[in-house]
Amino acid sequence: MGQIEDLIDELKVKIIKTLGLMDVTSEDIEADAPLVGGDTGIDSIDVLELVMMIEKDYGVKIENKELGAKVFASVRTLATHISENRLKKA
DSSP states (O other): OOHHHHHHHHHHHHHHHHHTOTTOOGGGSOTTSOSBSSTTOBOHHHHHHHHHHHHHHHOOOOOSHHHHHHHTTOHHHHHHHHHHHHHHHO
8 A cells, every 4th residue: 555545544543533433433434535524424623623633643734724624625635735744844
């Protein structure tokens, strides 16, 4: 698997853990499915928790709502954003 695929798998686990999604497994979260408002029931308040986790764990800031909407479109877009922005800091 590629680097992005590994990051997607890692993010799925962190999303479940961060949000305490009891009935959700990483297999339930599709990489390209809508992350917010999709089958997982993630809402805007959950996104704030995820933003803090991403900043803490990956050192990647999501500065504004417009960027957030784009970044949190799916787990794949989130992983891509983290991957691209984490590299700049390294």
